[in-house]
Amino acid sequence: MVDPRSHWQSESFKRRLRRRNASERRFRFFGVAAVLVAGAALSLLLVSVLSNGLGAAYRTEFALDVEFDPEILGIETPPPGEAVEILASADFGAILRTSLMRRFPEAEGRSEIRELTALLSRGASAELADRLRAKPALLGQRARIWIPTSDDVNFLLKSRESDSGANPSTRLSDRQVGWVDALMDEDRVANRFNSRFFTAGDSREPELAGIGGALIGTALTLLVTLAVSFPLGVSAAIYLEEFAPDNRWTRLLEVNINNLAAVPSIVFGLLGLAVFLGLFGMPRSAPVVGGLTLALMTLPVIIIASRASIAAVPFWIRESARGLGASPVQVVAHQVLPIAMPGIVTGTLLGLARAMGETAPLLMIGMVAFIVDVPTNFADASSALPVQIFLWADSPERGFVEKVSGAILVLLALLAILNGAAIMLRQRFEQRW
Amino acid sequence: MRSNQLSIAVLALASVALWAGHASARDQIRIVGSSTVYPFSTVVAEEFGRSTSFKTPIVESTGTGGGLKLFCAGAGLDTPDIANASRRIKSSEIELCQKNGVSKIIEVEIGYDGIAIARSKESNSIDLTLKQIFLALAREVPTPSGEFVANPNITWKDVDPSLPDIKIEVLGPPPTSGTRDAFNELAMEGGCKTFPEIEALEKTDKTTYKRICQSIREDGAYVEAGENDNLIVQKLVANPSALGIFGFSFLDQNRDRIRGSLVNGVESDFDNIASGKYPVSRPLFFYVKGEHIGTIPGISEYVNEFIGEKAIGDYGYLADRGLIPAPSDERKLIRADVNAGKVVKLAAEN
Amino acid sequence: MTNAIAPTNSAHAIPGSSARAGRGSIKMSARAVNVHYGATHAVKDAVLDISINEVTALIGPSGCGKSTLLRCFNRMNDDIVGCRVTGDIRLDGEPINDSEMDVVELRARVGMVFQKPYPFPKSIEENIAYGPRIHGLAKKGMELDAIVERSLQRAGLWDEVRDRLGSPANSLSGGQQQRLCIARALAVDPEVILMDEPCSALDPIATAKVEELIDELRGGYAIAIVTHNLQQAARISQKTAFFHMGQLIEYGPTSEIFTNPKVQKTNDYITGRYG
Structure with missing residues (x-):
């Protein structure tokens, strides 16, 4: 018989031990490496989105001395105390043009004046009208007002920053660059915070475009999704888990629900198109249709998460409640559901987060569209945040590059809030233990 | 608790049912169709919304074929009012429209689109002929003996000794893109036809002709860079030796970074595309559903905004976005036709 | 041996046993009870009485069917898929498997305490108040508070x-x-309390306390307890039923079963020959 002591001291045992320790170290190294790679990828994404996207909420503006001439505008000066009535035909463009021409009298001839006004955003006159509407006292006055520029000016400034001023590449002519320089010498050019980015709807001018419409569209859509998929999903899960007989049909149903969760989202878009638009004749591009379509997509996710969560409730909870004389529905409603709720809520929010990032199903029901007006109800035409990102990423104007990153930042922030809410709700429910 | 949830579900379903009868009143123009026309259509829509009291139209980018299918689905108010198209409507589509009760289709030509071949500004441009483009990118090329072999050209010098000794590397759109269709038709087929023996094939063996002329090589020389033209521009900047193929408006917006190649010795600029000198260009259209004029508010006003000199004129705002204006006589003709309410006719086509 | 005690449904007494010698009158009785789990015949022709003011202990080796039989008394087996219960079980002479008997009412009258202490994941108060609340025993918060305190x-x-x-x-x-679980069962004011190995998860000191409690409760209830602990059965019960392989082997006053068992098998078990 081998002496165990000599066995522990034998060469072969020590060799095996070394091998075991080495493989242990190797495994840990791979684990750490995997975490590092994932972390690096994530921080790379964040850094690139952050560096591009923070500029999205800023735009370049000129400070111009604007004279609100009632004659050019065709507006009568109202008696004191009455509101100014601004006609749609009021030519605010002319006011901006005269303001620029006064500052740069050297610009002569049609094409030069065109070049001069091209420095301003196409939406400048509309914003000027808003300004007058908000402050009627300006009528007949001359005021220094910040006016958004075209995104070419923005790019000129940006490329100067990055190339340290040497030979900036720009679409502006030398004359236009000269004018911008002149204004800069007078401190009349600045990058200013642009609240429109958070409130306005879509626009083809980057300096006017905003995610407001898309945000509200996403909110309305997700509300419908939640209101439909949560009660339906949880009820279905409760029935399947607690009441349905275990037979061939329920098993078939179960397999189908699991399959449904893996179906590509575009299929739900087709379903939504056929059922909600085709059969029910609901309006195209409406958040209610988007929400219902995404609810179809989210339903299996919620059912699966809820079933798993309900199944994980210990058997003895049900036994104890039944032993006290609780009816089956009381057992579920009073004891099982409260315990399963954190898991159900987490599953629901994950499903909603997935729905929030979808564009494919919305494509089929017309929510991938150029929509300027901010939606105000569930039947208004509206887009959604990921749709807005997709549309902007496809736009030729360069100014949309940073808008895309900005919108992605907002989407990421929303996802963080949603997941934070999941964690908070979870803890809230679990305190009852 | 469970009964609460059930009642919510029932409410939701009930509201769905209520919406069934809700689709009638619409006060917003709906536009679908080509992704090439989308950038122009949206700018006009926004301008229209800004300068009139009508609501801003909703524009969806569905592709020309998809858009016309929706457009021709019926004359009801749940169908779009306008379809954008990067090609003329096909007779089969007119038939579909008529079958579904859409008979007053008004065609509006808005200008031209050019397909640019461009390279980073950091390197010299490579100027090409259509024949050279075909020889560089076709899957099969003809040999002097008249046979077709898999494209053996590796560098531009292999294509033509006058071209530089650089590897052929072209970034372009995938087959699902409208730009690719137009490129196949205008550039590839145009180059293909310069071989008399292939042109003869068009009459005798149409399938072979199509296969030879419109197949792009798949051995890595042509890289499908995705539908997003911005991405192609970015890749060109990152890789100065490559060439890229994309819509003219993207070249126009990025002239500080990339430079267009001459094709058949013609530069891709507004004038040459508008006059038809630049060979890789095509007209763009939109189609209006006559049945909806007067029912949906603002359609005529929108069309007038679009065909006004302010938009599609030589110095119109669409020119700033890369639309190539039609010659001014042609524009006058377009306006006259629209004002006369001229309707697309089936027989006139064939 | 075969079933030594032939049940007679009509009389509803266990002939040949000394059940009548006890002090309590019979609260629940089981006759000819058979339980099948799928192909397993878990309880075979069992008979058992539970009497007022008495603790009836069910003893026997693991898997002898004693817990299964106990669960028949408030129909907890109804909820187990594939479980079939036949036979005649009565509460105050009324058959409990009858359609006249509502299972919710039955469970309110026949409470149950389980093997492991299983309070609901809620507050102490909520645990006690749950039963009275679902049965509508208290109208106002004050009444409920009183029930909580009393229980x-x-x-x-x-x-x-x-x-x-x-x-x-x-x-x-x-x-x-575990005492909270007992209080929870008491809160619905049951007439019978079934206990399924209530002390098996407890340390000796806690066990002693629960045993003391069971002894005190005996005054107001009919109690049946399944236990593995023979000393416990001897300490707290007045009647003992010994099961083996799904069959009732012997039933009688605890003192007799432990000191003078009539059946050899019972003797073997209580003296530790097998188990």
Whole structure:
């Protein structure tokens, strides 16, 4: 018989031990490496989105001395105390043009004046009208007002920053660059915070475009999704888990629900198109249709998460409640559901987060569209945040590059809030233990 | 608790049912169709919304074929009012429209689109002929003996000794893109036809002709860079030796970074595309559903905004976005036709 | 041996046994009870009486069917898929498997305490109040508070938890949790309490406390307890039923079963020859 002591001291045992320790170290190294790679990828994404996207909420503006001439505008000066009535035909463009021409009298001839006004955003006159509407006292006055520029000016400034001023590449002519320089010498050019980015709807001018419409569209859509998929999903899960007989049909149903969760989202878009638009004749591009379509997509996710969560409730909870004389529905409603709720809520929010990032199903029901007006109800035409990102990423104007990153930042922030809410709700429910 | 949830579900379903009868009143123009026309259509829509009291139209980018299918689905108010198209409507589509009760289709030509071949500004441009483009990118090329072999050209010098000794590397759109269709038709087929023996094939063996002329090589020389033209521009900047193929408006917006190649010795600029000198260009259209004029508010006003000199004129705002204006006589003709309410006719086509 | 005691459904007494020698009158009775789990015949022709003011202990080796039989008394087996119960079980002479008997009412009258202390994941107060609330026993909050206090007092837990009724039930020790479960069962004011190995998860001190409690409760209820602990059965019960392989082997006053068993098998078990 081998002496165990000599066995522990034998060469072969020590060799095996070394091998075991080495493989242990190797495994840990791979684990750490995997975490590092994932972390690096994530921080790379964040850094690139952050560096591009923070500029999205800023735009370049000129400070111009604007004279609100009632004659050019065709507006009568109202008696004191009455509101100014601004006609749609009021030519605010002319006011901006005269303001620029006064500052740069050297610009002569049609094409030069065109070049001069091209420095301003196409939406400048509309914003000027808003300004007058908000402050009627300006009528007949001359005021220094910040006016958004075209995104070419923005790019000129940006490329100067990055190339340290040497030979900036720009679409502006030398004359236009000269004018911008002149204004800069007078401190009349600045990058200013642009609240429109958070409130306005879509626009083809980057300096006017905003995610407001898309945000509200996403909110309305997700509300419908939640209101439909949560009660339906949880009820279905409760029935399947607690009441349905275990037979061939329920098993078939179960397999189908699991399959449904893996179906590509575009299929739900087709379903939504056929059922909600085709059969029910609901309006195209409406958040209610988007929400219902995404609810179809989210339903299996919620059912699966809820079933798993309900199944994980210990058997003895049900036994104890039944032993006290609780009816089956009381057992579920009073004891099982409260315990399963954190898991159900987490599953629901994950499903909603997935729905929030979808564009494919919305494509089929017309929510991938150029929509300027901010939606105000569930039947208004509206887009959604990921749709807005997709549309902007496809736009030729360069100014949309940073808008895309900005919108992605907002989407990421929303996802963080949603997941934070999941964690908070979870803890809230679990305190009852 | 469970009964609460059930009642919510029932409410939701009930509201769905209520919406069934809700689709009638619409006060917003709906536009679908080509992704090439989308950038122009949206700018006009926004301008229209800004300068009139009508609501801003909703524009969806569905592709020309998809858009016309929706457009021709019926004359009801749940169908779009306008379809954008990067090609003329096909007779089969007119038939579909008529079958579904859409008979007053008004065609509006808005200008031209050019397909640019461009390279980073950091390197010299490579100027090409259509024949050279075909020889560089076709899957099969003809040999002097008249046979077709898999494209053996590796560098531009292999294509033509006058071209530089650089590897052929072209970034372009995938087959699902409208730009690719137009490129196949205008550039590839145009180059293909310069071989008399292939042109003869068009009459005798149409399938072979199509296969030879419109197949792009798949051995890595042509890289499908995705539908997003911005991405192609970015890749060109990152890789100065490559060439890229994309819509003219993207070249126009990025002239500080990339430079267009001459094709058949013609530069891709507004004038040459508008006059038809630049060979890789095509007209763009939109189609209006006559049945909806007067029912949906603002359609005529929108069309007038679009065909006004302010938009599609030589110095119109669409020119700033890369639309190539039609010659001014042609524009006058377009306006006259629209004002006369001229309707697309089936027989006139064939 | 075969079933030594032939059940007679009509009389509803166990002939040949000394059941009538006890002090309590019969509260629940089981005759010819058979339980099948799928292909397993878990309980074979069992007979058992549970009497008022008495503790009836069910003993026997693991898997002998004693827990299964106990669960028949408030129809807990109804909810187990594939479980079939036949035979005649009565509460105050009324058959409980009858359609006239509502299972919710039955379980309110016949409470149950389980093997492990299983309070609901809620506060102490909520645990006690749950039963009365679902049965509508208390109209106002005050009445409910009174029931909570009374139940905890009866379970001997009031002094330990009166200051922290709102704290989570699982912050209590194992023994306290089990007494809480007993208090929870008492709160619905049952007539019979079934206990399925209530002390098997407890340490000796907690066990002693629960045993003391069971002995006190005997005064107001009919109690049946399944236990593996023979000393416990001897200490707290007045009647003992010995099961083996799904069959009732012997039933009688505890003192007799433990000192003078009539059947050899019972003798073997209580003297530790097998088990």
